[in-house]
Amino acid sequence: MRHLLSIADLNKSEAISILDTAxxxxxxxxxxxxxxxxxxxxxxxxLFAEDSTRTRISFEAAAKRLSADVINFSxxxxxxxxxxxxxDTAMTLQAMGADAVVIRHPASGAAQRLADSHWMSGxxxxxxxxxHEHPSQALLDAFTIRKHLGMxxxxxxxxxxxxxxxxxxxxxxxxxxxxxxxxxAKVTLVAPPTLLPVGINNWPAxxxxxxxxxxxxxxxxxxxxVQQERMSDLFFPNVREYSRYFGLNxxxxxxMKKGAIVMHPxxxxxxxxxxxxxxxxxxxxxxxxxxxxVSVRMAILYVLLAGGALEVGSN
Amino acid sequence: MKSADYLIKGVSLPDGTKTDIAISDGVIASIxxxxxxxxxxxxxxxxxxxxxxxxxxxxxxxxxxxxxxxTVLSGSRAGAKGGFTALSAMANTSPxxxxxxxxEQVYRLGQEAGLLDVxxxxxxxxxxxxxxLSEIGAMADSVARVRVFSDDGNCVSDPLVMRRALxxxxxxxxVIAQHAQDPRMTIGSQMNEGVVSAxxxxxxxxxxxxxxxxxxxxxxxxxxxxxxxxxxxxxAGGVEIIRWAKARGIDVSAEVTPHHLLLTDDLASSYDxxxxxxxxxxxxxxxxxxxxxxxxxxxxxxxxxxxxxPTEAKExxxxxxxxxxxxxxxxxxxxxxxxxxxxxxxxxxVAERMSIxxxxxxxxxxxxxxxxxxxxxxxxxxxxxxxxxxxxxxVLSNSSNTPYHGHELPGVVTxxxxxxxxxxxxxxxxxxxxx
Numbered sequence: 122m123r124h125l126l127s128i129a130d131l132n133k134s135e136a137i138s139i140l141d142t143a144x145x146x147x148x149x150x151x152x153x154x155x156x157x158x159x160x161x162x163x164x165x166x167x168l169f170a171e172d173s174t175r176t177r178i179s180f181e182a183a184a185k186r187l188s189a190d191v192i193n194f195s196x197x198x199x200x201x202x203x204x205x206x207x208x209d210t211a212m213t214l215q216a217m218g219a220d221a222v223v224i225r226h227p228a229s230g231a232a233q234r235l236a237d238s239h240w241m242s243g244x245x246x247x248x249x250x251x252x253h254e255h256p257s258q259a260l261l262d263a264f265t266i267r268k269h270l271g272m273x274x275x276x277x278x279x280x281x282x283x284x285x286x287x288x289x290x291x292x293x294x295x296x297x298x299x300x301x302x303x304x305x306a307k308v309t310l311v312a313p314p315t316l317l318p319v320g321i322n323n324w325p326a327x328x329x330x331x332x333x334x335x336x337x338x339x340x341x342x343x344x345x346x347v348q349q350e351r352m353s354d355l356f357f358p359n360v361r362e363y364s365r366y367f368g369l370n371x372x373x374x375x376x377m378k379k380g381a382i383v384m385h386p387x388x389x390x391x392x393x394x395x396x397x398x399x400x401x402x403x404x405x406x407x408x409x410x411x412x413x414x415v416s417v418r419m420a421i422l423y424v425l426l427a428g429g430a431l432e433v434g435s436n
Numbered sequence: 437m438k439s440a441d442y443l444i445k446g447v448s449l450p451d452g453t454k455t456d457i458a459i460s461d462g463v464i465a466s467i468x469x470x471x472x473x474x475x476x477x478x479x480x481x482x483x484x485x486x487x488x489x490x491x492x493x494x495x496x497x498x499x500x501x502x503x504x505x506x507t508v509l510s511g512s513r514a515g516a517k518g519g520f521t522a523l524s525a526m527a528n529t530s531p532x533x534x535x536x537x538x539x540e541q542v543y544r545l546g547q548e549a550g551l552l553d554v555x556x557x558x559x560x561x562x563x564x565x566x567x568x569l570s571e572i573g574a575m576a577d578s579v580a581r582v583r584v585f586s587d588d589g590n591c592v593s594d595p596l597v598m599r600r601a602l603x604x605x606x607x608x609x610x611v612i613a614q615h616a617q618d619p620r621m622t623i624g625s626q627m628n629e630g631v632v633s634a635x636x637x638x639x640x641x642x643x644x645x646x647x648x649x650x651x652x653x654x655x656x657x658x659x660x661x662x663x664x665x666x667x668x669x670x671x672a673g674g675v676e677i678i679r680w681a682k683a684r685g686i687d688v689s690a691e692v693t694p695h696h697l698l699l700t701d702d703l704a705s706s707y708d709x710x711x712x713x714x715x716x717x718x719x720x721x722x723x724x725x726x727x728x729x730x731x732x733x734x735x736x737x738x739x740x741x742x743x744x745x746p747t748e749a750k751e752x753x754x755x756x757x758x759x760x761x762x763x764x765x766x767x768x769x770x771x772x773x774x775x776x777x778x779x780x781x782x783x784x785x786v787a788e789r790m791s792i793x794x795x796x797x798x799x800x801x802x803x804x805x806x807x808x809x810x811x812x813x814x815x816x817x818x819x820x821x822x823x824x825x826x827x828x829x830x831v832l833s834n835s836s837n838t839p840y841h842g843h844e845l846p847g848v849v850t851x852x853x854x855x856x857x858x859x860x861x862x863x864x865x866x867x868x869x870x871x
Contacts, residue, residue: 205755206748206751206752207752208751208752226753227752228753228755228756229626229636229637229638229707229754229755230636230637230638230707230753230754230755231753233706233707234707234708234753234754235751237706237707238706250637251637251638251755252637252638252639253636253637253638253639290637292637295635295637318633318634318640319629319630319634319640319642320629320630320631320632320633320635320640321634321636322631323631324634411437
C-alpha cells in the first residue's frame with residue numbers, strides 16, 4: 122500500500138490490519154516513553170490547504186511518536202494563500218525530500234491528484250478532501266467502535282450504526298459508510314432529504330428521514346457537524362427546526378439501546394446537532410475518538426512508510 | 437480541355453457509389469466515373485469516402501483575448517486537419533463578440549488564415565451578462581453577416597430577455613443558440629449529478645437544469661414563432677423535449693458534441709480535469725439516447741464545442757480547473773466510431789449531420805452543398821478503414837486538452853479542400869493560407 126486516498130483503496134483485511142496495528146501502537150502510547158524509533162530520518166509534511174487544527178495536530182503527534190521529522194505547511198501565510206498551484210507546491214515538497222505528504226484540501230480529489238500526478242514520489246495520505254473522503258477519521262471511528270462494542274471478533278459484524286446530519290457535504294460520512302459496511306456493520310443514514318446526495322441509492326447503507334424511529338435500534342449514533350454555510354442555503358428552514366428533528370438531545374438519548382454510544386468527529390456545535398448534556402454524558406466517546414485518532418494515524422503512517430502492519434504482540 | 441487542379445480517383449460518395457472527382461478553379465469540375473482529362477495532382481481515393489466539407493456550428497477560437505489557448509489561425513489549422521471547411525467562432529472572447537467591431541475582426545482573421553471560413557457568432561447580450569441585448573442588428577449587417585447569436589458559456593436565463601432576443605432576430609432570419617443551463621440550479625456545479633458525483637463528493641450539475649431551460653425555450657420560440665437552436669444537448673430528457681417540440685412543429689434544432697456521444701461521467705473518478713466539461717459528461721443511458729436521437733434526426737447536427745485551454749487550467753484540482761475539451765481534430769473519428777461503425781448511421785447521414793444541416797442552420801452559403809459539378813469545392817476525404825492514435829503532443833491546436841490522448845480511433849481525414857484548394861493532403865496541412 123503506497124497511498125491512503127479513499128477507504129475504497131482498502132480491502133477488509135487491510136483495514137483490520139490497520140486497526141490491529143493501531144491497537145498495538147496504543148499500548149506504546151500508554152507507556153512512560155511514548156516514542157518509537159520506526160520512522161527516524163523520514164520526513165512527513167502536513168500540507169493543510171484548509172484549516173483543521175485537530176486533524177493536523179493528531180497527524181503531527183502520530184508522526185512524532187514514530188520519530189519522523191514533521192514539517193507543517195498551512196494555508197495561511199504560506200505560498201498556498203498566495204495562489205501557488207498544487208503542482209508547484211508538490212514539486213517543492215518533492216525537492217525537499219518529503220517521504221509522505223498528509224494533505225487536507227478543500228477540493229474533492231486533491232489527494233488523488235497529488236498521488237496520480239508525477240509531481241512528487243512520496244506517499245500521500247488523504248486527511249480530508251473537500252466533500253469526498255476522510256479515511257483516517259473513518260478508521261479511528263471504526264477503531265473506537267470496535268474497542269467499545271466489538272463482539273470479540275476483529276470486525277463490526279452485528280452492530281448497527283446511525284450517521285446523522287449533513288451527509289451530502291460530509292467526507293466523514295462517505296468514508297464511514299464504506300468502512301463500517303465493509304467491516305460488517307449495518308449503517309443507516311439519517312438526514313433531511315435536502316442533505317442526502319442524489320445518487321445515494323447504491324451506497325451500502327439505508328436511509329431514513331426519521332431520527333426517532335432509528336434511535337432505539339442502533340448501537341452507535343454518530344452525529345455530524347452542521348456547517349455554518351449550510352444554514353443560509355435553503356437546506357432547512359432554520360437552525361431550531363433542524364435541531365428539533367435531527368439534533369441529539371437528552372430525550373432522544375434516553376431512547377438509545379443499553380450500552381449504545383454517541384460519537385462526533387468534532388468540532389461540535391453544542392446546542393445544535395448535539396446538546397451539551399449528551400456531549401458530556403457517559404455514552405459519549407467523543408474525547409476518546411481524539412485519543413484513538415493518534416494511534417490510528419500512527420498505524421497508517423506505519424503501514425505506508427515502514428512497509429507493512431505491525432505483528433500483533435510484537436514490540 | 438485544360439488540366440484539373442486535383443483529381444481524386446475511385447472515391448466513394450456518401451451513398452457508396454464510386455466516382456472520380458476533378459477539381460478546378462475552386463469548383464467541382466467533374467464528378468463521374470472515368471475522368472479522362474489531365475490533373476496536376478492525382479489522389480487515390482479507393483479506400484476513401486468523400487463528404488461535403490465539415491461545418492462546425494460551435495467552436496471556441498479564443499481570439500481575441502486568450503491567444504495562449506487558441507488563435508483563429510491555430511484553430512483553423514486544427515479544423516482543416518479535422519476535415520472542416522467552416523467554423524463558427526463563439527462569442528465568449530475577451531472582449532466579448534457583442535459589437536460589429538469584434539465580429540468583423542474575427543471574420544477578417546479567418547479570411548487571413550485562409551484555411552476555412554470562420555463565421556463569427558454574436559453574443560445575445562452585452563458582455564454575456566444576460567441583461568441587455570448586444571448590437572444584434574449591427575452584427576447582422578456587418579461584413580461578418582452574423583446570423584447565429586449565442587451567450588454560450590452562459591445561459592440566457594432571463595425568460596424575458598430570451599423572448600426579446602428570439603423576436604428581434606426574426607428581422608433578418610437569425611437564430612438564437614441557447615446554452616441551456618439554469619444558473620441557480622448549477623451554482624458551483626462540477627459534474628453530472630448522480631451516482632458518481634455522490635461518491636466523489638463533487639457538486640452535481642443535474643440534468644433537470646438543462647431540460648427545464650430547453651422546455652421553457654421551445655415554448656417561448658413557439659409563442660413568438662422564431663427559430664431556436666439548442667447547443668450541446670446532453671440528456672435523455674432533453675431529447676424527449678426536442679422530439680415533442682418538433683412533433684408540434686416548433687422551429688427548433690439541436691446539436692450534440694462528439695464527446696457526449698462517447699464519454700460518460702464515471703471518467704470523473706480519476707479527478708483528471710481533462711474530463712471536466714460544461715455541460716458535463718452524463719450517463720451511459722444518456723449517451724445511448726443521444727446516439728439514437730442523432731440517428732433519427734431529433735438531434736440535427738454534431739457540433740464540436742471545441743474548447744481549448746492552456747495547460748495550467750487543467751493541471752490542477754478538478755474544482756479549480758476550466759471546463760472544456762478539444763474537439764476539432766477528433767470529431768469525425770468519434771462520429772465514425774459511435775455512429776457509423778455501430779451501424780446507427782450511414783455516411784450520407786454523417787454528411788447531413790456534420791455539413792449540410794449545420795450549414796443550413798447557420799445560413800452558410802457554399803457549405804454543405806450537393807456534390808455535383810459546379811458546386812464550390814469544399815470537401816473532405818476520409819479513409820474509414822485506417823486507424824490512428826491520438827497524441828496530445830501532436831495536435832495542431834495551441835492547447836492539448838484532448839480527452840482522447842492514447843485512444844486508437846477509426847477514420848483518418850486524408851484530404852480537405854477549401855474553395856477548391858487542398859488545405860490537407862495525405863493527412864498533412866499544405867502550405868496555403870496566410871501567415
